Amino acid sequence: MAEETDQIWKALSDPTRRSILDALRKGPRTTTEIVEAFPDMTRHAVMKHIDVLRNAGLVITREDGRRRVNSLNAVPIRQIYERWMGPFAEIWSSTLLRIKDDAEEGQKHDR
């Protein structure tokens, strides 16, 4: 398992971080702007989440004077979308068939 991919999954597993990415989908945001979107959390907690996202390559930060502008990098999301979730797509279409097969298989073993 690629360690890089693992970091992306780990980053996405937290609801706060997914929420940050949702916000960045609408456009770049300064660190302060992101922090203000989470009033129930300290600045440092939010900044740690941004760090995790940056380490996973999901967020790119550009310095602008004393401010930091964070923008979304959707490429890693695309990677797990295509490489890992893609193979499941063909299963979705045949899911109904498989449930039917399993049910029949179960009947065979019943008595």
Add this chain to the structure above:
Amino acid sequence: MAEETDQIWKALSDPTRRSILDALRKGPRTTTEIVEAFPDMTRHAVMKHIDVLRNAGLVITREDGRRRVNSLNAVPIRQIYERWMGPFAEIWSSTLLRIKDDAEEGQKHDR
């Protein structure tokens, strides 16, 4: 954030669990078969992972005598694929366009 969705993300964040789902993609497996696929881990560690997957609704377990047959339920994967990752799809398509535009722009200025 739906708590149900969060459980799915949490379940997918572990490489062992993704590996189990990969295996189940090829067809149902008994608990013992799955356990044997991870010789570096105890039976109980693997069974805990299966429990997490089952609680997230990603795995469905059917009893067959003293064995348990685990099969994949890809529907939750489809949900996060469509509901959460879908909105990012249009971003990366526009990103590619931008990269393409930048490249063409670069060619014009080159030479």
Add this chain to the structure above:
DNA sequence: GCTTGACGTAACTATATAGTTACGTTACTC
């Protein structure tokens, strides 16, 4: 040049997670 706003580092705590060992239950097989 001093204050303030924006961000960073470090050290700590609390909780969740991953994994272990030990013991228990159920259902085939002989």
Add this chain to the structure above:
DNA sequence: GAGTAACGTAACTATATAGTTACGTCAAGC
């Protein structure tokens, strides 16, 4: 019906994660 294969429950440990508080840096603006 005794042994064993397949699975389960419980209690514990170790580590990772999320979040906090305290202190520090650096650039803008007056």
